[in-house]
Amino acid sequence: xxxxxxxxxxxxxxxxxxxxxxxxxxxxxxxxxxxxxxxxxxxxxxxxxxxxxxxxxxxxxxxxxxxxxxxxxxxxxxxxxxxxxxxxxxxxxxxxxxxxxxxxxxxxxxxxxxxxxxxxxxxxxxxxxxxxxxxxxxxxxxxxxxxxxxxxxxxxxxxxxxxxxxxxxxxxxxxxxxxxxxxxxxxxxxxxxxxxxxxxxxxxxxxxxxxxxxxxxxxxxxxxxxxxxxxxxxxxxxxxxxxxxxxxxxxxxxxxxxxxxxxxxxxxxxxxxxxxxxxxxxxxxxxxxxxxxxxxxxxxxxxxxxxxxxxxxxxxxxxxxxxxxxxxxxxxxxxxxxxxxxxxxxxxxxxxxxxxxxxxxxxxxxxxxxxxxxxxxxxxxxxxxxxxxxxxxxxxxxxxxxxxxxxxxxxxxxxxxxxxxxxxxxxxxxxxxxxxxxxxxx
Amino acid sequence: xxxxxxxxxxxxxxxxxxxxxxxxxxxxxxxxxxxxxxxxxxxxxxxxxxxxxxxxxxxxxxxxxxxxxxxxxxxxxxxxxxxxxxxxxxxxxxxxxxxxxxxxxxxxxxxxxxxxxxxxxxxxxxxxxxxxxxxxxxxxxxxxxxxxxxxxxxxxxxxxxxxxxxxxxxxxxxxxxxxxxxxxxxxxxxxxxxxxxxxxxxxxxxxxxxxxxxxxxxxxxxxxxxxxxxxxxxxxxxxxxxxxxxxxxxxxxxxxxxxxxxxxxxxxxxxxxxxxxxxxxxxxxxxxxxxxxxxxxxxxxxx
Numbered sequence: 001x002x003x004x005x006x007x008x009x010x011x012x013x014x015x016x017x018x019x020x021x022x023x024x025x026x027x028x029x030x031x032x033x034x035x036x037x038x039x040x041x042x043x044x045x046x047x048x049x050x051x052x053x054x055x056x057x058x059x060x061x062x063x064x065x066x067x068x069x070x071x072x073x074x075x076x077x078x079x080x081x082x083x084x085x086x087x088x089x090x091x092x093x094x095x096x097x098x099x100x101x102x103x104x105x106x107x108x109x110x111x112x113x114x115x116x117x118x119x120x121x122x123x124x125x126x127x128x129x130x131x132x133x134x135x136x137x138x139x140x141x142x143x144x145x146x147x148x149x150x151x152x153x154x155x156x157x158x159x160x161x162x163x164x165x166x167x168x169x170x171x172x173x174x175x176x177x178x179x180x181x182x183x184x185x186x187x188x189x190x191x192x193x194x195x196x197x198x199x200x201x202x203x204x205x206x207x208x209x210x211x212x213x214x215x216x217x218x219x220x221x222x223x224x225x226x227x228x229x230x231x232x233x234x235x236x237x238x239x240x241x242x243x244x245x246x247x248x249x250x251x252x253x254x255x256x257x258x259x260x261x262x263x264x265x266x267x268x269x270x271x272x273x274x275x276x277x278x279x280x281x282x283x284x285x286x287x288x289x290x291x292x293x294x295x296x297x298x299x300x301x302x303x304x305x306x307x308x309x310x311x312x313x314x315x316x317x318x319x320x321x322x323x324x325x326x327x328x329x330x331x332x333x334x335x336x337x338x339x340x341x342x343x344x345x346x347x348x349x350x351x352x353x354x355x356x357x358x359x360x361x362x363x364x365x366x367x368x369x370x371x372x373x374x375x376x377x378x379x380x381x382x383x384x385x386x387x388x389x390x391x392x393x394x395x396x397x398x399x400x401x402x403x404x405x406x407x408x409x410x411x412x413x414x415x416x417x418x419x420x421x422x423x424x425x426x427x428x429x430x431x432x433x434x435x436x437x438x439x440x441x442x
Numbered sequence: 443x444x445x446x447x448x449x450x451x452x453x454x455x456x457x458x459x460x461x462x463x464x465x466x467x468x469x470x471x472x473x474x475x476x477x478x479x480x481x482x483x484x485x486x487x488x489x490x491x492x493x494x495x496x497x498x499x500x501x502x503x504x505x506x507x508x509x510x511x512x513x514x515x516x517x518x519x520x521x522x523x524x525x526x527x528x529x530x531x532x533x534x535x536x537x538x539x540x541x542x543x544x545x546x547x548x549x550x551x552x553x554x555x556x557x558x559x560x561x562x563x564x565x566x567x568x569x570x571x572x573x574x575x576x577x578x579x580x581x582x583x584x585x586x587x588x589x590x591x592x593x594x595x596x597x598x599x600x601x602x603x604x605x606x607x608x609x610x611x612x613x614x615x616x617x618x619x620x621x622x623x624x625x626x627x628x629x630x631x632x633x634x635x636x637x638x639x640x641x642x643x644x645x646x647x648x649x650x651x652x653x654x655x656x657x658x659x660x661x662x663x664x665x666x667x668x669x670x671x672x673x674x675x676x677x678x679x680x681x682x683x684x685x686x687x688x689x690x691x692x693x694x695x696x697x698x699x700x701x702x703x704x705x706x707x708x709x710x711x712x713x714x715x716x717x718x719x720x721x722x723x724x725x726x727x728x729x730x731x732x733x734x735x736x737x738x739x740x741x742x743x744x745x
Binding site for chain 2: 088089092095096113116117118119256257260261262263264265328403404407408410411412414415418420436440
């Protein structure tokens with residue numbers, strides 16, 4: 001009897017123990033299952049992680065994947081959606097655990113950093129036989145390089161342009177076909193477009209920090225990033241001081257109350273003052289057009305490159321984007337590469353561009369998409385301007401010696417715009433803070 | 443006979459160990475293991491994927507001597523804890539005292555005040571961002587009815603932490619429920635005896651209710667102190683893009699640690715930070731435990 005009881009106890013304990021272990025095994029057994037499935041069909045299954053899970057984007061990326069899967073009989077791409085906030089921490093954990101996905105969509109500006117930290121695979125082994133670098137805007141391609149080797153293939157990008165309300169221009173006697181070309185004109189036009197009743201604004205002409213940040217204006221004035229090619233950092237300059245003070249004059253002109261209450265409406269999308277005609281000009285990404293299309297169908301608007309600091313200075317704009325990477329430790333890098341090639345080739349890129357109204361990295365696809373019949377007249381106008389603007393668009397890849405430099409600069413700029421630091425003080429402190437970070441990391 | 447009993451006891455203890463084995467393995471694999479690992483890694487330049495070289499106390503030294511953001515984030519966190527913990531504790535006690543009345547419809551109010559504790563997370567923070575919006579938010583609108591020109595809340599570094607503390611008061615429902623339960627457990631005899639001696643409501647509250655619920659107050663203070671030091675999500679959602687701004691005023695300790703770990707991949711550095719936080723919280727908790735006998739009253743305890 002005692003023996004029996006002891007046996008049952010041990011058995012029960014074992015069952016408990018094993019059920020405790022079951023948690024660890026699910027992911028493994030899934031993988032095995034996939035591999036088996038792959039084996040029965042004779043295909044290699046690769047796992048592709050994206051954050052495109054929205055109603056709009058998910059069907060588009062899944063169509064591209066389905067087309068790829070149908071195009072050959074060697075590889076089966078499986079799409080895994082992870083929310084934007086989680087995807088890269090999960091990827092990092094998966095790399096550390098030695099079981100990463102085969103392809104992942106990641107931020108372009110930190111590609112070199114991930115290359116340096118051995119999170120993303122060096123792609124030069126594939127590029128040697130299969131050079132696809134000329135497909136993309138050079139600025140995007142360069143952002144993926146670390147010590148001359150690429151660690152990610154550009155997928156999409158964006159840029160910043162100026163949207164303006166043509167009817168408002170006409171109303172105040174400005175030529176709607178001649179938008180402002182310099183900062184001085186921008187100021188002059190904005191003053192004309194302002195409409196006040198008493199102390200309240202019925203219409204604000206322009207405010208430079210709705211839609212884009214101070215950093216884009218610094219880039220626009222300087223025509224270059226804070227970091228040069230040798231990773232020398234330079235922010236504390238007389239020109240930057242002037243730019244910051246210029247930005248501040250706008251804030252002082254409209255006053256905190258106007259700036260704050262408009263800001264809230266801008267963030268809320270539907271109530272955007274540009275749609276209602278309460279704001280005459282705004283700097284934004286070209287995809288802003290899709291909101292105009294959805295919320296303000298009848299708006300008579302134009303789009304133009306960001307005005308230049310002064311005539312002849314150049315219309316420099318800023319952009320970001322995403323790349324497709326093979327994480328370090330991928331079990332099927334060859335197959336992953338095949339898929340990435342397809343993903344960034346003309347057909348898939350053009351489909352993505354037209355369906356999403358998104359700027360793609362592939363030049364030929366972008367130019368073809370601009371002529372797409374699926375766009376409306378306004379859509380074509382915006383898309384063409386976006387493609388054209390890529391020529392003036394700079395990316396700001398984070399330098400490996402100071403990946404988090406912006407979190408040192410931004411607080412100083414906050415202090416400047418809040419009035420607790422002068423422009424000079426904010427720039428001096430930023431210069432000093434970033435230099436000491438670089439020194440620490442070298 | 444004696445020998446047989448011993449073997450039976452032995453058998454039973456073996457079975458016992460086998461029963462707790464899953465927990466022990468879980469503890470070793472998921473708690474103790476990572477703990478030991480993170481302590482060891484805090485002395486390295488570990489970045490998860492490519493390196494893990496021993497660097498001695500460099501991370502700790504760097505934190506204390508070179509990293510001004512470390513001190514900023516520590517100060518922000520201390521500020522938040524020092525004000526929000528007493529405030530939410532007093533708020534919860536006050537609220538539960540109100541809800542401990544025997545009046546009609548009290549169940550409805552209890553549910554109502556507990557409701558925010560059920561709702562939590564990102565959705566609530568987004569809601570508060572709208573409520574606290576200086577231009578269009580409800581809070582400033584209500585203030586304006588009383589002729590008060592509300593602050594810029596989350597846009598003004600002076601007001602960002604008070605904004606979060608204010609927001610925290612909304613979710614005192616969880617603690618309130620604990621206090622309510624413990625208040626209901628206070629013996630009626632005590633109140634009756636006090637009434638005979640002529641004690642009024644306030645006297646009864648301060649001389650009977652409060653002393654009798656001190657164990658729960660103690661528990662609440664210790665847990666919310668620990669929780670307060672771990673504030674992360676609120677700042678991650680509510681400070682522009684998780685930057686900790688404006689002007690680093692919401693850069694809390696855990697947010698900065700997270701950025702070091704997952705933005706800069708300085709995992710060793712972040713682990714050193716986590717151990718410093720552990721030491722701080724540990725010391726404070728020990729301090730609380732030492733202080734407890736002076737003010738916490740356990741019924742039936744021998745002095």
